[in-house]
Amino acid sequence: MPSLINYRELNILNDSEVAQIAETHENAPKYWTPEYCPKPEQIRQRIEQIKKRDYCVDRFFQLAETPDGKIIGFHWLDLEKADSELFGHIKSLWVHDDFQHQGLARQLKANGEIWAKNKGATYIKTTVHANNVKMLNFNLHFNFESGFIEMIKKL
Numbered sequence: 214m215p216s217l218i219n220y221r222e223l224n225i226l227n228d229s230e231v232a233q234i235a236e237t238h239e240n241a242p243k244y245w246t247p248e249y250c251p252k253p254e255q256i257r258q259r260i261e262q263i264k265k266r267d268y269c270v271d272r273f274f275q276l277a278e279t280p281d282g283k284i285i286g287f288h289w290l291d292l293e294k295a296d297s298e299l300f301g302h303i304k305s306l307w308v309h310d311d312f313q314h315q316g317l318a319r320q321l322k323a324n325g326e327i328w329a330k331n332k333g334a335t336y337i338k339t340t341v342h343a344n345n346v347k348m349l350n351f352n353l354h355f356n357f358e359s360g361f362i363e364m365i366k367k368l
């Protein structure tokens with residue numbers, strides 16, 4: 214694992230940092246649908262969602278950055294409540310292509326899970342696109358199990 218990676222909280226007061234994260238998050242579908250292109254409005258709405266903390270009890274938003282301040286990974290995990298039970302909801306996990314397979318996602322996930330557990334979460338859930346084979350396999354590797362599977366028919 215690279216030794217000089219710094220893990221720190223996202224600064225929601227830093228507009229360019231938030232914009233960079235929102236843009237990366239909205240471009241993630243390109244991994245499984247290469248022609249995908251997010252609309253500027255989607256990125257704008259994501260910026261607002263990241264800045265506010267609506268619909269969650271608490272939020273873990275951690276960045277991984279190089280010593281010269283380049284953001285090379287992040288993990289966004291919301292603490293939510295259902296049936297009076299707290300759980301962690303993974304909203305995003307991303308590692309820059311040039312820094313994959315060096316343990317960054319493992320570290321980000323471990324930090325997020327410790328945070329969620331300390332907050333009282335009893336489980337963690339995530340939603341993955343069926344075509345995102347990389348992320349499906351990654352989650353299976355980390356002992357996630359499939360629950361409900363959403364199916365869509367275009368009209």
Ligand SMILES: CC(C)(COP(=O)(O)OP(=O)(O)OC[C@H]1O[C@@H](n2cnc3c(N)ncnc32)[C@H](O)[C@@H]1OP(=O)(O)O)[C@@H](O)C(=O)NCCC(=O)NCCS
Pocket residue numbers: 241242244304305306307308309312313314315316317318319320345346347348350351354
């Ligand atoms: C999936 C992703 C987060 C993995 O990041 P990473 O930093 O390369 O992962 P790590 O190096 O921490 O790997 C941790 C472990 O997972 C395993 N792993 C990594 N990618 C895997 C894959 N595609 N399938 C199965 N296991 C995988 C590694 O072998 C490693 O196992 P080990 O520690 O027991 O040896 C990264 O590839 C990514 O950002 N993908 C694109 C983003 C994306 O699709 N996001 C979904 C939309 S939110």
